[in-house]
Every structure is written in structure tokens, then in C-alpha cells.
Amino acid sequence: MTYPPNADPRREPAPDRPDASPAVPAQRGVRSVAAERLRAVATTEPGRLQVIGAVLALLVVAFGAVTALEVSGRASAADDVVTRSQPLSADAADIYRSLADADTMAASGFLAGAEEPEDVHAQYEKDIKEASRLLVKAAAGTDASSSSAGEIRTLNELLPEYTGLVERARANNRQGLPLGGAYLRYANQRMTNDLLPAAERLYAAETGRLSTDTADARRWPLLALGAGVVALAALVWTQRRAYRRTNRVFNRGLLAATAAASVVLLWLAVGHTVARAELRAAMTHGQESLDVLNKARINSLKARANENLTLVARGAVLTADGTQDKYETDYGAGMKALGEQLTTAERLADDARGRAPVARAADAVSEWQERHRRARTTDDQGDYDGALKQIIGAKDSTGESFAQVDTALEEALGQEQSEFTGAARNGRGALGGLPVGAGVLAVLGAVAAIAGINRRLSEYR
Amino acid sequence: MRGTGHRSARVRMRGWGGVTGMAVACAVTAAVTLLPLAHGDGSHGVRDTGRGVTSAVRTTAESCVDPEASLPPSGGGGPNIDKIRARGKLIAGVDQNSFRWGYRDPESGTLEGFDIDLVRAVAKDILGDPDAVIFRAIPTNQRITALEHDRVDIVVRTMTINCDRLKQVSFSTAYFQAGQQVLASKGSDITGYDRSLAGKRVCTAEGSTAYEALEKESYGAVFKDEHEGTADDPDLLTVPNQLDCLVRLQLGKVDAVVTDNALAAGQAAQDPAVELKGDKPFTTEYYGVAAKLGADDLVARVNHVLEEYRRGGASSPWMRSYQEWLEEGLPGVTGPPAATYRSD
Numbered sequence: 001m002t003y004p005p006n007a008d009p010r011r012e013p014a015p016d017r018p019d020a021s022p023a024v025p026a027q028r029g030v031r032s033v034a035a036e037r038l039r040a041v042a043t044t045e046p047g048r049l050q051v052i053g054a055v056l057a058l059l060v061v062a063f064g065a066v067t068a069l070e071v072s073g074r075a076s077a078a079d080d081v082v083t084r085s086q087p088l089s090a091d092a093a094d095i096y097r098s099l100a101d102a103d104t105m106a107a108s109g110f111l112a113g114a115e116e117p118e119d120v121h122a123q124y125e126k127d128i129k130e131a132s133r134l135l136v137k138a139a140a141g142t143d144a145s146s147s148s149a150g151e152i153r154t155l156n157e158l159l160p161e162y163t164g165l166v167e168r169a170r171a172n173n174r175q176g177l178p179l180g181g182a183y184l185r186y187a188n189q190r191m192t193n194d195l196l197p198a199a200e201r202l203y204a205a206e207t208g209r210l211s212t213d214t215a216d217a218r219r220w221p222l223l224a225l226g227a228g229v230v231a232l233a234a235l236v237w238t239q240r241r242a243y244r245r246t247n248r249v250f251n252r253g254l255l256a257a258t259a260a261a262s263v264v265l266l267w268l269a270v271g272h273t274v275a276r277a278e279l280r281a282a283m284t285h286g287q288e289s290l291d292v293l294n295k296a297r298i299n300s301l302k303a304r305a306n307e308n309l310t311l312v313a314r315g316a317v318l319t320a321d322g323t324q325d326k327y328e329t330d331y332g333a334g335m336k337a338l339g340e341q342l343t344t345a346e347r348l349a350d351d352a353r354g355r356a357p358v359a360r361a362a363d364a365v366s367e368w369q370e371r372h373r374r375a376r377t378t379d380d381q382g383d384y385d386g387a388l389k390q391i392i393g394a395k396d397s398t399g400e401s402f403a404q405v406d407t408a409l410e411e412a413l414g415q416e417q418s419e420f421t422g423a424a425r426n427g428r429g430a431l432g433g434l435p436v437g438a439g440v441l442a443v444l445g446a447v448a449a450i451a452g453i454n455r456r457l458s459e460y461r
Numbered sequence: 462m463r464g465t466g467h468r469s470a471r472v473r474m475r476g477w478g479g480v481t482g483m484a485v486a487c488a489v490t491a492a493v494t495l496l497p498l499a500h501g502d503g504s505h506g507v508r509d510t511g512r513g514v515t516s517a518v519r520t521t522a523e524s525c526v527d528p529e530a531s532l533p534p535s536g537g538g539g540p541n542i543d544k545i546r547a548r549g550k551l552i553a554g555v556d557q558n559s560f561r562w563g564y565r566d567p568e569s570g571t572l573e574g575f576d577i578d579l580v581r582a583v584a585k586d587i588l589g590d591p592d593a594v595i596f597r598a599i600p601t602n603q604r605i606t607a608l609e610h611d612r613v614d615i616v617v618r619t620m621t622i623n624c625d626r627l628k629q630v631s632f633s634t635a636y637f638q639a640g641q642q643v644l645a646s647k648g649s650d651i652t653g654y655d656r657s658l659a660g661k662r663v664c665t666a667e668g669s670t671a672y673e674a675l676e677k678e679s680y681g682a683v684f685k686d687e688h689e690g691t692a693d694d695p696d697l698l699t700v701p702n703q704l705d706c707l708v709r710l711q712l713g714k715v716d717a718v719v720t721d722n723a724l725a726a727g728q729a730a731q732d733p734a735v736e737l738k739g740d741k742p743f744t745t746e747y748y749g750v751a752a753k754l755g756a757d758d759l760v761a762r763v764n765h766v767l768e769e770y771r772r773g774g775a776s777s778p779w780m781r782s783y784q785e786w787l788e789e790g791l792p793g794v795t796g797p798p799a800a801t802y803r804s805d
Binding site: 110113168172173174176177178179180181182183185186189313314315316317318320323380381384385388 | 550556557558559560564565566567568569570595596597598599600603610694696701702704705707708709711731732
């Protein structure tokens, strides 16, 4: 860009200089020159029109800029919801679930005897791998100073300790030593007291961040709306003024500018209203259901682990008051919470596709409880082997019911997840194009406003 | 409640200080007398001699001079026997964590051990079927509660007969002689139940005689958990079952374990890197079958079973069970402790 200024050096400065130098003597300061000009501007109509034109252009451009900025903020928050915080919340739920499942599998494998069934051990390994993988992923998506990062560190430290305990349990078990059972109880104690609470806190923190991001995306762009109203009011005022002074009804430039500003304002209002509504739907129909279903699934896993441990411990571990079997009590508490959460989930599900798997899970839970009661009776009558079959057998066992509950809940989660993602994407989409559109329209509007004013100005020449 | 249990136990101990003191004196005397015979060889003779004297001075159960003396054996019945017969099953409180005593064989999934054999012998005698048993695994500190709340008919779970417990449950005659001993890693500088325990973290089972022994004299060992007995109890130094101590010892969370030598031998058998410290147990204790306080018909019946169980010298059921389960870890026992009966 070195040449263009040199290309037309004579046209621009030529009219300027004769204007400025003879009218203002060199002795007078620059300040008084400006004051003189302002006076001229304020007192003559062309001067006023120039100012009005400049202000109008500025207002329209400012409106466009503020809109573009604010909406980009909302859109990126909506984008965070879809691409970061919701997946992180879902991952945290998965970490929690994998850990609970691993503990359940460890207890099941132990119950089956010295040589645990291959599929049970494979599932345990898969759970641990899944938890490790998701922990790495979660660490990458988390600010190192946040509380989530602290929980992730805790889990990363405790997970190898836990797997070490389970391996010790397995090794001792293989040798026929009762020490294996003691290690398994200790591993379960660590899982229940340290790992699962950390995973639960991580899930709560990530879900909290999801709510914050959604609230950010849903906040009204008040600055942009205000700027739009001000710009439109200024345009209307200018046109009214022109009408009063000249009796001219239409000024094409100003009309175009008004139209552009109105379109941006409408687009902003409607687009954001839609985005708000979609994000709200994502939260109420998707995320709330997801939250309840995740908790239900984790409770079903905990209840299953406790049910298994009832047979592992055979009454060797009691509640703090020493009157009840600890694992049986925990099983009961887990099943009760599971039942309540399924009722809530069924209420939250907004269509038949969402309700069907939840209803199936609820049926399986009833059957599970019935079978559990029968197995307990069998065990209480002294038939340990019979009870074992009713708990971990392949057919008509509580294990079968548990698997049905888990499958149904997985399906329900998938359903709600797609509902969430769909709605959140729609919300994000409603804001798409708005920043660029607002910018382009604002520039066009400003140009039109200036053109419109110039048209009036030319009448004075 | 566990906390209350501990507290009330301590209060009781203060209240019965005199009796406890007597019991300690009694135990010390017995220990001194029996020192050369701590491993059981030929102990009957000495004990019988002692018995003759103590039985004579004994007047009521309250005085508790000779806690091992039990009701005379009887093959007859009574309300408690009838209840078991009506049910068709004997409910026995056992351990599933005491290697060779009562433990779940991971291979077969069944409970096995010296205590389990004895339970089956009782079931066979009362119900004619050694398998007519409902086994309930109970934690150490629940042995008495389980009886008081009728959750089990008998407790056969390496339970030491002592004067404190006699106020809460009835015991059969002694069926095994044991004593407390310290278990630690082979490389540890702990030498036994002595000053070498100072500052060391020592693990015991909640409600065990080992814990009571440490409460009386701990040699500066750390053996109580924070928040003991509450829901926040970390179960680190005091644990539900003695085997949990070996887990903590292997993980380096405690330095030593105090438990019965019979159980400690079971722990050492599962971990070649640990050993019993000290030449011999620092107490002498006798295991008995416990029944609910006042279940005299059942106690007499169990004593009757034990009579049969001991009979036969080297080929008695007792010796066969000993050889099968215990001889490897606790060699040198030539026979069961002799039964002594109350004279009142």
C-alpha cells in the first residue's frame, strides 16, 4: 500500500488547503479552529446534518458490533454446552459407573469360586480401562486449578491402589486362602469410602459446570438489545425531523438503514429466544433426565455389589449400631433410592420412547427385589448354595434382573442423551450466523444512513 | 452402638475391677503353672490337680475362680434343644476368616476348619445330620450380641472363656488351649509383647481378648482408631475380623497384630513373610462353645458331644480334626484340654 497515496496526491489536499489557510490566520491556535468549526456545524443545517449522519452511522455500527460480540459469547457458551461440559458431565458419570461396576464384578467373580468366570473378569478389566481412559480425557478437558482436577488427581492415585487390592484378593483366592476375602472386603471399603465419593464429587462438579455454561448461553444479550433500540430510535427520530423540516416522507438511505437495524434486532430477539427455549428444553428434558438416570444406574450397581457382598461376608460386617448386616442394609437403601429415581425419571420422560425403557427398568427392579427376598429366605434357611444360585446363577437370578435393569437404563440414557444433544444443537444453531449477519447488516445500515444524509446534504450545495 | 458397647465394656471393667483383678491373678497363676506346657503336651495332669483344689473352694458362679468349669454333660433335652429340633437346623455363629478354624474354601465355596468340624459334630448329635446347620459368619465383637438376640444357637468361633463373658453367655467345657501372641514381619524389630511395641501401630479385632489385653497394658503401642466405634471409624487399627489385620499388616498400615496364637498361626500360614514373635503366648486362654446365658440344656448337650469328641486317644475325632487342620501350624499338641465341671 505504498503506491495508492502517491497515485492521487493532488486531488485530496488541493480543496482542503485553500479552505483552511485563508480563513484561519496562522497565529490562531488549533483549538480555536476546532471551536470555530463546531460553531459553524451547530448553527448551520448542513453542519447539523453531518453530525446526525455521523452519529447514526456510529449507532448502527455499534449496534452491529455489540450484537456480534454478545451473541458470539452466547454462541460459544452454547457450543461449550454441546461439545465440552455435557460430554465431560457424561464422562464423569461414566467414570463413576465404571468404578461401581468394577467393584460389582470383583465381588461377583469372588463369589463364583477360585476360578472366576472369564466374562466377569473381562468386564472388570474393561471397566478399569474405561475409567482410566476417561480420567485421562477428563484431565485434558479440565482446568488444573479447579476442584474437578483435584478429584481427578485423587482418582488417579486411588485407582491403581484399588486394582492392586483386587489383584491381591484374586491371588490369595487362587491359592485357597481366606485372606483373599479379607482383601476383597478391604478393596470394597476403599471403593465405597474413597473412590466412589471422589467420582461422585467429580460428576457433581462437571454437572454444575454444565448448568453454569447453559445459564451463560441463555442470558439475555441486554447490551445488544439496548443498542438496537437506541439505533432504531435515532433513525426514526432523524426521519421524523426530516419530515417536519422538508415535508419529505421517504429517504431511501435512511429507510434502508432502518430496515437493516430492524432485521438485526428481530433476528437477535427471535434467534436468542429460540436458543433459550432449546437450551432450556435440553436441560429440562435431557439433562435432568440424564442426571436422574445416571444416579439410578449407579445406585443399581451399588445395590448389586452390596447384594454380592452379603454372600461374600455372610454377616461378618455389621452396621455401626451392630444390629443389621451392613451389606444387606446398604442394598436396601440403594434399591429404595433406585426406585425413587426411576419414578422421577418416568415423570421427567416427555415421550413414549423415553418412558418405555424406564418402565422396563422399573419392572425389572420389582422382580429383582422379589427374587432377592426369595434368595434371602433361602440363605436364612441355611441353604447357602441355593441362595448363591439365586443371586449369581444365569437363569431366574437377581443377577439376571440386575442385567435387565442395567440394559434398560442404558437404553433410557441413550434416548435422553440424544434428546439433550438434539435440543442443545438446535439452541446453538439458532444463534449461528447471527454474529456475522449482524456485522454485515450493520455496516450496510451505516452506509445507507450516511448515503441518506448525504442525499439531504446535497440539496444545500 | 459399637461405641456404646466399648464404653460400657470399659465401665463394666472398672465396676468389676476386683473381679477382673482376680481373673488376671488367676490367669497369671495358671500361666506360670502351665508355662512349660503351654503347647498342651500333658497339660491335663497339671490342670486336673489344680482343679481339685479350686473346685472345692468354689461356691457360686459369681466368684468366678475357675471360668472353664462348665455344666456336667447330658445327652438329654430341654427347651433349647426342642427349639433346634423343631427348626430342623442348628444355627451356628462361626468365622469364615480364620484359616484352618473356620474359613471359606474358595475352591469349593464351603466353610471348613476345626471349629466347623465341631459344629457338625453337635448337629449330628442333636439332629442326626452333620449338614443340618445354618452357618452365620459373625464378627468378633458380635459373638455375644448374636447369642443374646437369638440370631444363633451356639457360637463356635475361637471364643475365649473368661469371667467377664461368663456374665453374658454360658460356655461349654474348654475344647482348645491357646494364648495371645504378637505377629509381625520377620524383619521387624518387634520382639514380642514387650517394650519393643512402643510407638508401633498394633492391629486387633474389635471386641477381642487381644484388644482387652492391650487396654490393660499396651507398652506404648498405638492400638485405637480415631472415632472408634462411630460411623467415621476408619477400621484401621481395630477391625471386624482378625484376618483384616493381616491385610493391613501386608499393606504396611500397621506394624504388628495381636491375636490368639492359634489364629496367628493361621495368618502366618497365609504369609511366609510374617511370624509369631516371642517364645510363647503371653496369656493362656481356653476356647469354649458359647450358648445363650441360661441355655443349660444346650450347654450340657454340647459338653456331652465334647466328651464323645475327646474320647479315643490318638484317634479321637478331636485328634483327627486337629491333625487335619491345625497340626501344620500348631504342632506338638497331644490331646484336648481336659474337661472340668462345676461342683455346685
